Amino acid sequence: MDYTKTQQQLSLVRRVVFKELLEGYMPLPVDRAACARWAKDLPRSGETIIYTSYMYQLGSVFKSYAKLLERFSGVRFASRFASLGGLVVKPKKDELERAALILGNIVSLLRRSYPQLAYLYEDEPYSGALLLELGFLDEFQAYGKKVFGFLRERGVRRVITVDPHTTNALLRLKNLLSDDLDVVNYLQLVHPANGGGRFVMHDSCLYSRYLGIGSEIRGILRDSGVSLVEDRMVTAQDTSTCCGAPLESVSEELSERIARARAAKLASVCEDVLVACPLCYQNLSPYVQSVHDIAEVVS
Amino acid sequence: MSDEWGVALERTIQNNTPRLDRILTDYPFIPNHAEKLRQVKLDVLDHLDDYVRATCESVERSGGTPHLAKDRDEAQGIVREICGNDGIVLFSKTNVALELGLRESLAADGHEVWETDLGEFLIQLARDHPSHIVQPALHLTKEMAGRLLHDKLDASITENSSYEELVACVRAFLFRKYVAAKVGITGANAVAADTGSVVLVENEGNIRMDTVVPSIHVAVTGIDKIVPTLDDAFLEAQVQSAYAGLYPPTYINVTSGPSSTADIESKKVTPATGPKEFHLVLVDNGRRKAQEDPQLKDALLCIRCGRCYFSCPVYWALGSEWVPPPYGGPMGAMWSAIVNDDTRPATLCTHSGGCKVVCPIKIDIPRVLEHVKWLNSKK
Numbered sequence: 001m002d003y004t005k006t007q008q009q010l011s012l013v014r015r016v017v018f019k020e021l022l023e024g025y026m027p028l029p030v031d032r033a034a035c036a037r038w039a040k041d042l043p044r045s046g047e048t049i050i051y052t053s054y055m056y057q058l059g060s061v062f063k064s065y066a067k068l069l070e071r072f073s074g075v076r077f078a079s080r081f082a083s084l085g086g087l088v089v090k091p092k093k094d095e096l097e098r099a100a101l102i103l104g105n106i107v108s109l110l111r112r113s114y115p116q117l118a119y120l121y122e123d124e125p126y127s128g129a130l131l132l133e134l135g136f137l138d139e140f141q142a143y144g145k146k147v148f149g150f151l152r153e154r155g156v157r158r159v160i161t162v163d164p165h166t167t168n169a170l171l172r173l174k175n176l177l178s179d180d181l182d183v184v185n186y187l188q189l190v191h192p193a194n195g196g197g198r199f200v201m202h203d204s205c206l207y208s209r210y211l212g213i214g215s216e217i218r219g220i221l222r223d224s225g226v227s228l229v230e231d232r233m234v235t236a237q238d239t240s241t242c243c244g245a246p247l248e249s250v251s252e253e254l255s256e257r258i259a260r261a262r263a264a265k266l267a268s269v270c271e272d273v274l275v276a277c278p279l280c281y282q283n284l285s286p287y288v289q290s291v292h293d294i295a296e297v298v299s
Numbered sequence: 300m301s302d303e304w305g306v307a308l309e310r311t312i313q314n315n316t317p318r319l320d321r322i323l324t325d326y327p328f329i330p331n332h333a334e335k336l337r338q339v340k341l342d343v344l345d346h347l348d349d350y351v352r353a354t355c356e357s358v359e360r361s362g363g364t365p366h367l368a369k370d371r372d373e374a375q376g377i378v379r380e381i382c383g384n385d386g387i388v389l390f391s392k393t394n395v396a397l398e399l400g401l402r403e404s405l406a407a408d409g410h411e412v413w414e415t416d417l418g419e420f421l422i423q424l425a426r427d428h429p430s431h432i433v434q435p436a437l438h439l440t441k442e443m444a445g446r447l448l449h450d451k452l453d454a455s456i457t458e459n460s461s462y463e464e465l466v467a468c469v470r471a472f473l474f475r476k477y478v479a480a481k482v483g484i485t486g487a488n489a490v491a492a493d494t495g496s497v498v499l500v501e502n503e504g505n506i507r508m509d510t511v512v513p514s515i516h517v518a519v520t521g522i523d524k525i526v527p528t529l530d531d532a533f534l535e536a537q538v539q540s541a542y543a544g545l546y547p548p549t550y551i552n553v554t555s556g557p558s559s560t561a562d563i564e565s566k567k568v569t570p571a572t573g574p575k576e577f578h579l580v581l582v583d584n585g586r587r588k589a590q591e592d593p594q595l596k597d598a599l600l601c602i603r604c605g606r607c608y609f610s611c612p613v614y615w616a617l618g619s620e621w622v623p624p625p626y627g628g629p630m631g632a633m634w635s636a637i638v639n640d641d642t643r644p645a646t647l648c649t650h651s652g653g654c655k656v657v658c659p660i661k662i663d664i665p666r667v668l669e670h671v672k673w674l675n676s677k678k
Binding site: 001003006007010014132133134135136137138205206208209210232233237238239240241242244245246247250251254255257258261262 | 312313316317320610611612613615616617620621643644645646647649650651652653655656657665669671672673675676
């Protein structure tokens with residue numbers, strides 16, 4: 001394995017992402033208002049918030065983060081490059097529309113229990129998950145203190161996350177900072193609803209093997225009328241594997257190789273794949289016939 | 300990696316996973332053994348100096364010679380001195396010996412050096428690297444092994460030869476080497492501090508030959524393989540073989556000093572039929588430093604069952620290209636940082652998490668690799 005390129009890429013991502021986060025709470029300049037447009041009738045402040053961390057709105061951008069940096073920099077891995085300058089990334093229209101459906105559905109699932117659910121709209125900061133997952137723990141904690149401080153200033157006491165990467169990042173941050181902010185994922189709060197279809201479930205690694213809620217999620221799906229096809233060698237907790245998305249910022253080629261392999265395994269069980277993570281959706285989509293998010297099949 | 304790698308790996312996983320499922324069903328006490336093993340190994344790491352001292356004293360009591368090597372150079376020097384200037388030296392797939400470059404250093408001294416584990420023997424013939432810690436030739440299909448043996452050992456073997464013919468060909472070759480060998484070098488699945496015994500698990504019978512037929516037996520292993528008692532060493536042998544999918548193991552070998560007899564008036568005499576010398580070389584090579592790092596320390600609990608390899612999509616994609624040999628897979632990404640100070644492989648961890656789920660010793664491998672990634676970011 002030639003680690004020269006991966007080390008250079010990591011170095012570039014580290015410099016740029018940390019600087020951008022400290023300056024603007026986002027890993028890259030983006031039209032945040034467009035990302036927040038999905039929500040119309042949620043209060044802008046409250047003790048309990050839904051926290052998207054832009055994962056559904058910008059999944060394709062996060063997936064190609066390193067490639068974007070490379071393109072914006074103009075100079076491949078130039079050592080002096082450390083800023084995105086005045087560039088602004090435009091979210092994709094179809095991705096925003098899909099995110100609006102998913103996030104709107106999640107809100108409707110939560111509203112029964114949380115009628116006062118709030119949303120920070122374009123003020124919402126990114127979680128810092130990218131820093132954690134690439135092992136930049138010093139930067140992750142430094143930025144995390146800023147995020148938690150911001151949330152406290154806004155009177156937030158309970159954060160309801162909607163994706164595994166943000167959930168894992170905030171829980172890790174709580175652990176590292178010994179903070180008592182209440183962090184919970186929406187799938188741990190919702191009750192069985194209306195659903196349908198027959199799928200093979202591609203578990204999120206973080207939900208299944210880190211947070212240990214894979215069985216809970218299956219329970220909600222089954223009780224909602226969704227049929228899941230299981231295979232001991234493909235979908236069990238100890239045999240299912242990552243889609244490769246977290247490696248996009250380190251090695252796009254390796255990430256795609258892992259995605260193709262995982263997609264082939266899933267397709268051997270069922271052509272219709274169900275995911276619970278916007279990055280899994282992004283990484284598997286090119287290689288499977290159909291892929292849906294949980295919040296697209298349960299409402 | 301090649302298409303043949305994908306085929307070989309898929310076949311291995313399809314064979315191995317159901318076999319382990321059956322083992323854990325048929326022998327339900329194994330997970331409890333693993334939990335107990337974790338506890339005793341943690342105790343050793345918390346009192347490492349005491350256990351190293353006790354192990355050396357026990358080896359001396361049993362008539363063997365203990366050695367401590369702080370790094371690769373010291374270990375090579377000790378083993379070269381024991382082996383002398385010529386003669387046949389046999390190895391029994393010891394990953395620590397690969398870590399230390401012992402085979403190459405002895406060959407450079409003029410020794411005729413042979414691996415005796417079938418998989419490692421094939422790797423040696425092919426001048427290749429091991430692709431798995433328990434099954435080093437995992438990446439070779441039967442057809443590839445047949446072509447290799449045809450080219451290097453026996454022209455009558457072909458890619459169409461049967462599995463049995465391939466094994467018999469190597470067996471016949473190695474038997475000629477066993478009877479002429481001067482030194483047998485093994486690793487250790489566990490070393491008992493209370494008796495100085497080395498416990499080794501195997502199925503082929505090559506370790507039994509390596510440890511009995513040559514006149515000198517050298518066991519080279521890391522200080523992380525020490526457990527408090529011989530009872531604990533058997534525990535490790537059982538847990539390691541079970542999670543490697545090979546339970547019960549065909550052989551568990553115990554060596555406590557050189558061969559001896561007390562058949563005449565109960566007077567203990569050394570040597571008897573087996574080796575006249577037994578040496579235990581305990582190697583540090585980064586392990587003490589890891590033991591002092593609270594996040595890295597857990598990696599030292601690894602029992603080398605190789606289970607984590609099969610659960611890892613990065614290993615599936617890259618095979619032995621991921622981590623420089625001898626260690627590979629998720630455990631290798633940790634151990635590369637310990638023995639080679641190479642933190643780069645950890646950066647390819649995609650935190651799939653299967654390694655954590657399948658590890659019998661409950662090492663939180665992703666958390667260790669998160670720490671190694673952080674170490675990498677500090678360089």
